[in-house]
Amino acid sequence: MSHAFIELDRVRLRYREGDDLALEQTTMSIREGEFVAVVGPSGCGKSSLMKLVTGLMPPTEGNVIVAGQEVTDPISIVGMAFQASTLLPWRTTLDNIMLPLEIVQPHRSRLRKHKAEYIEKARTLLAEVGLSGCEDKFPWELSGGMQQRANLCRALIHEPRLLMLDEPFGALDAFTREELWDALQSLWMEHKFTVILVTHDLREAAYLADTIYVMSKRPGRILVRRENELARPRTQDTSFTPPFVDLVHELRDEIRSVRAS
Amino acid sequence: MSTEPAVRQPPAPSGPMPPAARRKKTMGRRLAEHDATKKAAPWVATIGLFVVWEMICRGFSVPEYILPTPSASFVAVWQYRDAIWLHAAQTLYTTVAGFIIAVVFGVLLGALVGSSKTIYDALNPMLIGFNSVPKVAVVPILVMWFGIGTVPAILTAFLISFFPIVVNVATGLATLEPELRDVLRSLGATRMDILVKVGFPRAQPFFFASLKIAITLAFVGSVLSETVASNKGIGYLMMSASSKFNMPLVFAGLMVIAVMGIVMYEIFNRIEMRATKWATRG
Numbered sequence: 001m002s003h004a005f006i007e008l009d010r011v012r013l014r015y016r017e018g019d020d021l022a023l024e025q026t027t028m029s030i031r032e033g034e035f036v037a038v039v040g041p042s043g044c045g046k047s048s049l050m051k052l053v054t055g056l057m058p059p060t061e062g063n064v065i066v067a068g069q070e071v072t073d074p075i076s077i078v079g080m081a082f083q084a085s086t087l088l089p090w091r092t093t094l095d096n097i098m099l100p101l102e103i104v105q106p107h108r109s110r111l112r113k114h115k116a117e118y119i120e121k122a123r124t125l126l127a128e129v130g131l132s133g134c135e136d137k138f139p140w141e142l143s144g145g146m147q148q149r150a151n152l153c154r155a156l157i158h159e160p161r162l163l164m165l166d167e168p169f170g171a172l173d174a175f176t177r178e179e180l181w182d183a184l185q186s187l188w189m190e191h192k193f194t195v196i197l198v199t200h201d202l203r204e205a206a207y208l209a210d211t212i213y214v215m216s217k218r219p220g221r222i223l224v225r226r227e228n229e230l231a232r233p234r235t236q237d238t239s240f241t242p243p244f245v246d247l248v249h250e251l252r253d254e255i256r257s258v259r260a261s
Numbered sequence: 262m263s264t265e266p267a268v269r270q271p272p273a274p275s276g277p278m279p280p281a282a283r284r285k286k287t288m289g290r291r292l293a294e295h296d297a298t299k300k301a302a303p304w305v306a307t308i309g310l311f312v313v314w315e316m317i318c319r320g321f322s323v324p325e326y327i328l329p330t331p332s333a334s335f336v337a338v339w340q341y342r343d344a345i346w347l348h349a350a351q352t353l354y355t356t357v358a359g360f361i362i363a364v365v366f367g368v369l370l371g372a373l374v375g376s377s378k379t380i381y382d383a384l385n386p387m388l389i390g391f392n393s394v395p396k397v398a399v400v401p402i403l404v405m406w407f408g409i410g411t412v413p414a415i416l417t418a419f420l421i422s423f424f425p426i427v428v429n430v431a432t433g434l435a436t437l438e439p440e441l442r443d444v445l446r447s448l449g450a451t452r453m454d455i456l457v458k459v460g461f462p463r464a465q466p467f468f469f470a471s472l473k474i475a476i477t478l479a480f481v482g483s484v485l486s487e488t489v490a491s492n493k494g495i496g497y498l499m500m501s502a503s504s505k506f507n508m509p510l511v512f513a514g515l516m517v518i519a520v521m522g523i524v525m526y527e528i529f530n531r532i533e534m535r536a537t538k539w540a541t542r543g
């Protein structure tokens with residue numbers, strides 16, 4: 001267990017005194033570089049789990065340990081992206097992606113002197129997700145899928161060791177979504193950060209994750225931990241193979257039984 | 262203002278459009294096509310007002326000491342142009358001076374109020390209370406402290422115009438999307454970082470919108486103060502003209518204030534449109 005990158009030990013979370021628990025007895029252990037997906041019914045505490053791991057909220061009981069340190073304040077080795085792309089409308093795409101560099105050390109102090117180098121890096125990252133040529137466009141000039149690609153770039157520009165994604169593709173059409181799975185998978189295979197992905201889409205979880213956690217209804221608890229050994233890189237073809245289809249069915253049954261209980 | 266994706270916006274109504282809406286739409290298109298008509302509209306409306314006013318005065322033989330005709334008022338503007346110029350310059354000066362103080366103070370206070378819930382709760386009742394006090398009641402106090410003339414006029418303009426700036430700046434800062442705040446906080450952003458990188462740029466459209474309101478209010482303040490306690494400015498000019506029953510000059514003063522107000526409003530309107538292009542997505 002000492003090799004774990006992220007450790008949640010019997011964590012409980014209550015938003016307000018007198019409220020029901022949002023998370024109950026949550027225990028997780030995540031290796032560095034692991035791609036984790038969390039699925040569960042709406043309102044079960046998935047977003048709350050993200051806030052706990054990133055230190056945006058303290059646990060009511062229990063411990064959260066990330067990279068060997070107990071989390072008490074927001075940790076700065078993390079990049080985040082949400083369903084609503086939070087790009088700033090007054091900045092160009094390139095400037096949006098550079099935002100974390102203006103905040104996170106050591107980039108913050110180096111940015112002015114090494115501007116060209118950082119801009120190059122941002123352009124490379126944009127190219128990796130197929131957004132070359134959009135650097136000087138404003139976010140509202142991009143399509144929803146393009147905005148989400150840019151959002152991913154912004155979450156990754158400062159090379160975080162941990163990427164937190166809260167339903168990042170939820171608002172996209174199925175076709176664009178599957179394109180972005182490939183984009184994310186190749187980014188991950190290239191840069192080898194740890195990912196926690198919250199999703200409603202079981203195929204998405206099966207396509208991307210090494211490990212899938214299924215949570216119960218509120219108060220949220222981890223019910224099932226399912227390893228996913230399908231070979232990488234997974235492709236659209238993988239998603240039609242029997243092992244993939246079986247996995248999705250298995251997850252669907254789990255979720256169905258959770259919701260019925 | 263929003264950074265939301267298009268999908269969150271309400272879906273466009275489907276099915277046949279109701280007849281009223283359709284009529285409106287074609288009317289709108291016609292207006293947009295006739296750009297010249299659009300430009301001329303305010304002038305036509307203003308001239309129309311003067312014509313109706315003139316006709317009423319003449320048709321009902323309204324005596325000049327009750328309501329002078331616009332033509333008589335225009336004649337008065339020309340006849341007293343030297344005095345009007347002098348007093349208008351004074352009013353413009355006190356107004357702009359008060360307005361500038363209001364902008365500086367309003368932004369600082371707005372930033373303070375908008376960036377902390379505690380400060381907001383602490384100051385809100387005081388601000389509302391202060392804003393509810395009729396400023397005409399404050400002028401005598403200012404006169405006691407600073408004597409009559411320029412200073413109370415500047416201060417009244419300031420006092421009456423800073424409130425909308427505070428409210429708008431504070432609103433712009435306080436309505437930051439929680440998800441964006443989370444993203445920034447998880448990067449280790451300090452309060453100051455959030456304020457500078459996101460808060461202020463985001464509050465800009467709110468700020469510029471408030472300037473338009475503030476500048477017109479500043480005119481109200483300075484003229485009010487000049488009317489009560491000054492021997493300079495358009496307010497004083499009107500006061501002294503009315504004591505001599507020179508109604509055309511009173512109305513000439515009113516028109517000059519109105520014109521100054523419109524010009525200043527338009528200036529800030531243009532600045533707003535230029536500075537916040539992104540907010541209108543164009």
Ligand SMILES: Nc1ncnc2c1ncn2[C@@H]1O[C@H](COP(=O)(O)OP(=O)(O)OP(=O)(O)O)[C@@H](O)[C@H]1O
Nearest residue numbers: 015016022040041042043044045046047048049218
């Ligand atoms: N800021 C808050 N204050 C109080 N209660 C909250 C707050 N945020 C979430 N909750 C509660 O905590 C529970 C878990 O919420 P959370 O947002 O983590 O759910 P979720 O699993 O992300 O749901 P969804 O899939 O719909 O996004 C919910 O029942 C919700 O009512």
Ligand SMILES: [Mg+2]
Nearest residue numbers: 046047048166
């Ligand atoms: Mg959620």
